[in-house]
Amino acid sequence: xxxxxxxxxxxxxxxxxxxxxxxxxxxxxxxxxxxxxxxxxxxxxxxxxxxxxxxxxxxxxxxxxxxxxxxxxxxxxxxxxxxxxxxxxxxxxxxxxxxxxxxxxxxxxxxxxxxxxxxxxxxxxxxxxxxxxxxxxxxxxxxxxxxxxxxxxxxxxxxxxxxxxxxxxxxxxxxxxxxxxxxxxxxxxxxxxxxxxxxxxxxxxxxxxxxxxxxxxxxxxxxxxxxxxxxxxxxxxxxxxxxxxxxxxxxxxxxxxxxxxxxxxxxxxxxxxxxxxxxxxxxxxxxxxxxxxxxxxxxxxxxxxxxxxxxxxxxxxxxxxxxxxxxxxxxxxxxxxxxxxxxxxxxxxxxxxxxxxxxxxxxxxxxxxxxxxxxxxxxxx
Amino acid sequence: xxxxxxxxxxxxxxxxxxxxxxxxxxxxxxxxxxxxxxxxxxxxxxxxxxxxxxxxxxxxxxxxxxxxxxxxxxxxxxxxxxxxxxxxxxxxxxxxxxxxxxxxxxxxxxxxxxxxxxxxxxxxxxxxxxxxxxxxxxxx
Ligand code: SF4
Ligand code: SF4
Ligand code: FES
Numbered sequence: 001x002x003x004x005x006x007x008x009x010x011x012x013x014x015x016x017x018x019x020x021x022x023x024x025x026x027x028x029x030x031x032x033x034x035x036x037x038x039x040x041x042x043x044x045x046x047x048x049x050x051x052x053x054x055x056x057x058x059x060x061x062x063x064x065x066x067x068x069x070x071x072x073x074x075x076x077x078x079x080x081x082x083x084x085x086x087x088x089x090x091x092x093x094x095x096x097x098x099x100x101x102x103x104x105x106x107x108x109x110x111x112x113x114x115x116x117x118x119x120x121x122x123x124x125x126x127x128x129x130x131x132x133x134x135x136x137x138x139x140x141x142x143x144x145x146x147x148x149x150x151x152x153x154x155x156x157x158x159x160x161x162x163x164x165x166x167x168x169x170x171x172x173x174x175x176x177x178x179x180x181x182x183x184x185x186x187x188x189x190x191x192x193x194x195x196x197x198x199x200x201x202x203x204x205x206x207x208x209x210x211x212x213x214x215x216x217x218x219x220x221x222x223x224x225x226x227x228x229x230x231x232x233x234x235x236x237x238x239x240x241x242x243x244x245x246x247x248x249x250x251x252x253x254x255x256x257x258x259x260x261x262x263x264x265x266x267x268x269x270x271x272x273x274x275x276x277x278x279x280x281x282x283x284x285x286x287x288x289x290x291x292x293x294x295x296x297x298x299x300x301x302x303x304x305x306x307x308x309x310x311x312x313x314x315x316x317x318x319x320x321x322x323x324x325x326x327x328x329x330x331x332x333x334x335x336x337x338x339x340x341x342x343x344x345x346x347x348x349x350x351x352x353x354x355x356x357x358x359x360x361x362x363x364x365x366x367x368x369x370x371x372x373x374x375x376x377x378x379x380x381x
Numbered sequence: 382x383x384x385x386x387x388x389x390x391x392x393x394x395x396x397x398x399x400x401x402x403x404x405x406x407x408x409x410x411x412x413x414x415x416x417x418x419x420x421x422x423x424x425x426x427x428x429x430x431x432x433x434x435x436x437x438x439x440x441x442x443x444x445x446x447x448x449x450x451x452x453x454x455x456x457x458x459x460x461x462x463x464x465x466x467x468x469x470x471x472x473x474x475x476x477x478x479x480x481x482x483x484x485x486x487x488x489x490x491x492x493x494x495x496x497x498x499x500x501x502x503x504x505x506x507x508x509x510x511x512x513x514x515x516x517x518x519x520x521x
Binding site for chain 2: 249251277296297298307308343347351
């Protein structure tokens with residue numbers, strides 16, 4: 001049962017009311033620190049910071065359209081062993097979904113954390129955010145939220161559009177948060193929604209004095225309209241990606257400017273191997289091997305093994321991919337990595353009737369098996 | 382033009398299909414020279430990347446073959462292999478590597494005849510599908 005209330009917004013400043021709410025959480029005896037995105041002093045970016053001093057919460061800005069990295073990886077750092085303290089983490093929907101995958105892979109634990117999620121209105125790529133933040137940043141978050149809620153594209157007039165990952169995201173409302181801050185279907189100049197979605201959220205709610213209320217009647221419809229628009233964008237993106245990659249030769253063209261830096265793997269929250277095989281000496285080929293490839297194929301791309309790397313990564317993590325787009329965001333050569341990974345992930349997850357990040361009780365497909373299943377893949381016909 | 386001689390990579394488990402291949406040999410059954418056997422301890426240790434690598438290097442077909450369900454010497458390696466094959470059959474066709482180029486079978490230790498027959502059949506199929514373009518494509 002969702003426990004529902006509202007946060008009042010004063011002076012047309014939704015961010016202030018959220019900062020106030022986070023302070024009230026940090027004031028609670030049992031929560032000793034909060035992981036949340038915070039404006040860095042250089043004014044160039046907003047980065048996840050682990051905050052124990054409540055005065056620093058004046059600089060947190062979870063609603064800013066910034067997404068420097070997927071913080072699920074950081075929650076893994078904070079929880080892979082018991083810390084002995086309870087903490088709260090403020091995360092976007094795709095960060096929560098990546099976290100759920102990491103918990104299933106036993107690389108993060110939820111026992112000592114409270115997850116605070118919020119309706120995600122989307123983010124810019126790091127490059128586009130830097131561009132925006134180089135000009136007028138006054139009320140950026142407020143303007144962004146109001147325009148995005150009004151359906152304006154791009155949300156900041158004259159600015160760039162949101163990242164493709166966000167435009168194609170089917171989950172603007174996080175499902176696995178303990179506490180949800182709702183924006184869709186609300187007049188954020190007046191109030192935002194506050195909902196406890198779990199037992200843990202309810203318990204926390206009881207310590208805060210909010211009056212029980214009802215979800216605004218129009219909210220569900222607004223959410224479903226937003227989602228259908230994103231799915232429309234997503235399906236077009238899948239179509240374009242499919243056409244650009246449906247042979248190995250086209251795949252090579254797609255990754256033609258890949259320098260095998262593996263930034264996409266480092267940025268990916270669900271790339272779970274402790275040591276990636278592509279970093280091992282398995283790939284220190286004998287120099288003569290390159291000559292053999294070059295002779296057989298006419299020429300060989302260097303660094304080599306690019307298609308091999310990307311297809312292997314697809315085999316390893318497409319079942320866990322949450323479509324967060326950090327792979328594309330991290331690519332120095334602007335290769336649309338997310339577009340391909342999300343497209344393939346959509347197919348592999350459907351094949352196993354699995355949805356990454358959705359359901360804590362659904363085991364990752366490669367971690368289980370049944371005696372009688374997938375009989376159609378066996379045999380030579 | 383000479384008929385395309387397909388190259389088929391077979392990952393076979395030590396305890397069942399490899400033993401069957403051995404038996405085929407000692408029974409003087411012949412099977413085509415297009416097959417390259419790679420002996421692994423269990424189908425459960427065939428990482429998807431071995432299969433991907435084989436295709437990217439130009440294998441026309443890859444077969445993973447091991448013990449029948451219930452007979453795996455490591456109890457459940459073949460069930461894990463089956464899920465990985467299922468996964469690869471979703472991924473590889475996205476890049477034009479047809480589903481039919483990847484096979485999974487169970488051939489028990491005493492099935493020498495079955496082994497030889499399967500390999501002959503695979504060569505026929507591989508000829509029908511045609512060469513894997515990855516063999517010579519530059520991919521720049
Ligand atoms: S592959 Fe890309 S989109 Fe998918 S989870 Fe990893 S970083 Fe996010
Ligand atoms: S980040 Fe870009 S250049 Fe680096 S390995 Fe990934 S796709 Fe290649
Ligand atoms: S030992 Fe033969 S499949 Fe596992």
